[in-house]
Amino acid sequence: TPGPTPSAAPSAAVRDSAFLRACRREPVPHTPVWFMRQAGRSLPEYRKLREGIAMLDSCMMPDLITEITLQPVRRHKVDAAIFFSDIVVPLKAIGMDLDIKPGVGPVVAQPIRSKADLAQLRDLTPEDVPYVTEAVKQLTAELGGTPLIGFAGAPFTLASYLVEGGPSKNHEFTKAMMYGEPELWAALLDRLADITSQFLKVQIEAGASAVQLFDSWAGALSIADYRASVMPASAKVLASVASYDVPRIHFGVGTGELLGAMGEAGADVVGVDWRIPLDDAVRRIGPGKAVQGNLDPAVLFTPDATLRAKADEVLAAGRAAEGHIFNLGHGVLPNTDPERLTALVEHVHSASAR
Ligand code: 1CP
Numbered sequence: 001t002p003g004p005t006p007s008a009a010p011s012a013a014v015r016d017s018a019f020l021r022a023c024r025r026e027p028v029p030h031t032p033v034w035f036m037r038q039a040g041r042s043l044p045e046y047r048k049l050r051e052g053i054a055m056l057d058s059c060m061m062p063d064l065i066t067e068i069t070l071q072p073v074r075r076h077k078v079d080a081a082i083f084f085s086d087i088v089v090p091l092k093a094i095g096m097d098l099d100i101k102p103g104v105g106p107v108v109a110q111p112i113r114s115k116a117d118l119a120q121l122r123d124l125t126p127e128d129v130p131y132v133t134e135a136v137k138q139l140t141a142e143l144g145g146t147p148l149i150g151f152a153g154a155p156f157t158l159a160s161y162l163v164e165g166g167p168s169k170n171h172e173f174t175k176a177m178m179y180g181e182p183e184l185w186a187a188l189l190d191r192l193a194d195i196t197s198q199f200l201k202v203q204i205e206a207g208a209s210a211v212q213l214f215d216s217w218a219g220a221l222s223i224a225d226y227r228a229s230v231m232p233a234s235a236k237v238l239a240s241v242a243s244y245d246v247p248r249i250h251f252g253v254g255t256g257e258l259l260g261a262m263g264e265a266g267a268d269v270v271g272v273d274w275r276i277p278l279d280d281a282v283r284r285i286g287p288g289k290a291v292q293g294n295l296d297p298a299v300l301f302t303p304d305a306t307l308r309a310k311a312d313e314v315l316a317a318g319r320a321a322e323g324h325i326f327n328l329g330h331g332v333l334p335n336t337d338p339e340r341l342t343a344l345v346e347h348v349h350s351a352s353a354r
Helices: 018-023 043-052 060-076 089-093 116-120 130-143 155-164 172-180 184-207 223-240 257-265 276-286 299-300 304-318 340-354
Strands: 096-099 107-108 148-152 210-214 248-251 269-271 290-295 324-328
Touching: 018 096, 018 210, 018 324, 043 060, 060 130, 060 340, 089 184, 107 155, 116 184, 130 148, 130 184, 148 155, 148 184, 155 172, 155 184, 172 184, 172 340, 184 210, 210 223, 223 248, 223 257, 257 269, 257 276, 276 290, 276 304, 290 304, 299 304, 299 340, 304 324, 304 340
Parallel strands: 148 210, 210 248, 248 269, 269 290, 290 324
Antiparallel strands: 096 107
16 A cells, blocks of 8 residues: 655655665666765855854754755765754754753753653654754755755664763663663653654655664664664654655664664665675675665775775675665764865766766
C-alpha cells in the first residue's frame, strides 16, 4: 500500500538525482558527495551571517536557515543539502531548558535522572516547529534538482546529552541509568523515539527528500547493549517514517561493531566512519543497503595529491557496495579550508564519472 503523500512531493529532477539514485542502489552518473557539517562550520560567509545571533536562535529563523543551508551547495556543488538545525532543536521546541554554548555544545539545565524528570519531555507537534516547516518549504523551492536531507538525533545520542547534562566523553550517567534502571531507561528512550519521529515527519511532510538519523555516540556501546537497550528505540524511529518514499540514513561514530545492527534497525543507507574500510563495512552490513562515507576529515589538511589518493581509496572500496554516497567519516573539522572541500567534490565527481 502506498504511504502517506507528503504535501510537497519531490520533483522528477530530485527523484532522479545521483544522491537519491545511490540511496536506492540504482546506477549513477557519478558517485554523489556531501559532507556532514557542511553547513555552518568552515565557511566565512556562514560566520558572517551568524554574527551576534545565538546558535539556537539561528535554528528558529527560516530565512537564515535557508541561506545557511544553501551556502555549501552553491560553493562546493555538493549533491545534497543538509538542513541547518541541531539535534537538540526539537527538545528546545517542547520547552526544555537547554542551550548550545559556543565551543561546548548542548547544555541542559536540569539533567534527566529520575522518573519525575521525564515530565520535561512532552510530545512534539508541527505547531512547535513552524520555522522548520517554513524553511524546508523555502529550501525545496530554492534547491531545484538538489535533494534536501532532513535529520534528527537518535534516542541514545539525545539521551546522553539529557542525562549527562552536556557533552560527555564516557557517558557514565547515561550508562548507569541504562544498566541500573532499565525501566526508566526504556521509558526515556521511548519518549525520545516519539519526539524524534515527529521531528523527522515534519521535515518529510514539508518536502525533505531523505533523512539522516544521527546516533553519533552509539559507538560507546557494546553490540549486546546496543541490541538490547538502544536498537529498539532507533528501530521505532526508522519504522515511523518507513511508509514515506524517503531514504533513511543511519550514522554513528566508532560503530564498526554495530554496523550490521544499525542496518537491521531499519536503515536504507548505513553511514560509516573512517575506522574501517567501506568494503569491510559492506561485508558487515550485508546485502540490500547502500553505504555512506568515509574519508577521515583530517585528510582535508593534507596536500592535494594525498587528498586525491585517499579519496580514490574510498571510491575504490565503495565499489563493493550496491550504492555509495561519498562523505567524510564524521563532520567537517572547524579549521578546514573550504577550498579543499570544493576541490574534493570536483575530484570525486570526475574520478567516479561513468
Ligand atoms: O555556535 C555554534 O555555531 C555552534 C556550532 C554548531 C553548529 C553549526 C552546533 C553545536 N550544531 C551545529 C549545527 C548542526 N548540528 C548541524 C548542521 C547541518 C550540517 O551538518 O551542516 C547538524 C547536522 C548537527 C547535528 C549534531 N549536533 C550532532 C550529530 C552530528 C555529529 O556531528 O555527530 C551532534 C552530536 C550535535 C550536538 C552538538 N551541537 C553543537 C555541538 C558543538 C555539538 C557536539 C557537542 C559534543 O561534542 O558533544
